[in-house]
Amino acid sequence: MDENRLKAKRMGIDAQRKCVAYMSSSCHVCRAEGFNALSRVRLTVGERHLIADLNICQESIIPEGHIGLSEKAWQLLDCQPGQAVSVAHPLPLASMAKVRRKFFGHQLLQADYEAILFDVVAERYSDVQLTAFLAAASKDMHEEEITALTSAMVAVGEQLSWHRGPVLDKHCVGGLPGNRTTPIVVAVVAANGFCMPKTSSRAITSPAGTADTMETMTQVDLSLNQMRSVVAREGACLVWGGAVNLSPADDILIRVERVLDIDSDAQLIASVLSKKKAAGAGAVLIDIPVGPTAKVRTDVAGERLASTLKAVGERIGLRVHARITDGRQPIGRGIGPALEARDVLAVLQNRSDAPGDLRLRALQLAGDLLELGGVPVGEGFRRAEQTLSSGEALRKFLAICDAQGGFREPTKARFKHPVTAARNGVVRDVDNRVLARLAKLAGAPATQSAGIELHVRLGDAVIEGEPLFTLHADTRGELTYALAYLDMQQEIFVISEEEAS
Structure with a gap:
């Protein structure tokens, strides 16, 4: 039937490699099917289909009878403007039962992980479901089960053979x-x-x-x-x-890990x-x-x-x-x-x-x-x-x-700001995590030239006003943002007042 078909509209929105659909709150398909914001929907164009997260918009954003698509959804469906898109509820995700089993302390086998990761690679999991899986797979993971997870990650991706050795x-x-x-x-x-x-x-x-x-x-x-x-x-x-x-499943999981800022030993291995x-x-x-x-x-x-x-x-x-x-x-x-x-x-x-x-x-x-x-x-x-x-x-x-395509010289940042020692002394400690956070706020890695250039190391004697490191940023706004974070921190470099031995 044609009742669940809408015309494709390219929204031009980069949703961080996610498939997102946009429907008007007054859309007849949205109302009839009982879709809500963040519902998962199955979209079909010809023989191509995918699962997308749904965002509900005002009527002025999405014309009547249309469905908006994020850039990734548009590319995967290979749409043309106005092409018919069928919208339906996705089939139940059977592998989530295995995630729940793991969440409640049961050990999973390689076949269980393959079922989960097959659905992950097919992008049937929402970010909430991916987060649940990452949380479950970080608990009580012993050697045998980590092996099962590792082998499953290999099984759902490409495997190379070089016919030479040792590799x-x-x-x-x-x-x-x-x-x-x-x-x-x-x-x-x-x-x-x-x-x-x-x-x-x-x-x-x-x-x-x-x-x-x-x-x-x-x-x-x-x-x-x-x-x-x-x-x-x-x-x-x-x-x-x-x-x-x-290991394409890992690339998808990494995207969520990056947001959560977590990397458990089991998942790392x-x-x-x-x-x-x-x-x-x-x-x-x-x-x-x-x-x-x-x-x-x-x-x-x-x-x-x-x-x-x-x-x-x-x-x-x-x-x-x-x-x-x-x-x-x-x-x-x-x-x-x-x-x-x-x-x-x-x-x-x-x-x-x-x-x-x-x-x-x-x-x-x-x-x-x-x-x-x-x-x-x-x-x-x-x-x-x-x-x-x-x-x-x-x-x-x-x-x-x-x-690989030719060598080029790395770029340089437009803005630099030295951060200096507050007193004389010797560098006794450094906080790697705060330094990394500061470099990210300056724009790294999205901006290639952004980051931190270090001028001292542990054990170095410094004098008041001497640069400890220099912040590099490509926009004044990012530099200001990083400096605001820096102002809220304790000493990144711990400087004792002892003389260098």
């Missing part, structure tokens, strides 16, 4: 601003002839992810075929995982290992920074996370090595995509002003990974240092960028 990969669990070692590690490892098809996430709760930083220097949203071409040519890549459909397995890796190095204001706060928690990562990795056929690193302060000087990219380039170019802590950590991680690939134990660091010092790593990095 190496690396990941940092996050929580430490700066720490942009991955581009350096990939360049060093690939320059030594190993295969490293690196897929990375965009930022979840941080001011920049590896994909955000790399995007300031080259193209990262490659298709699967483009990714294969780059790896065939250079033995490695540095691309955004969301563009190649590896499943997220990391599912993507490494799907990317075709055989051996994976995990960097676990530990510090009072890092994501992992204590050595005990770090060791527990490392142990579970190794155990789950073994269950799904991955060889995992974890290195627990110092997470008391940011690594490098830049916090934010372009500022971190400048640190990466300084290290690769062997410049005298390159941040030494970033260089050392990248070499340690690259050395570990080379040894996982077969370089004799104890020789990895020396081999990595030689590769970097000789310029081979820089040449390989630029070759990878060229294969």
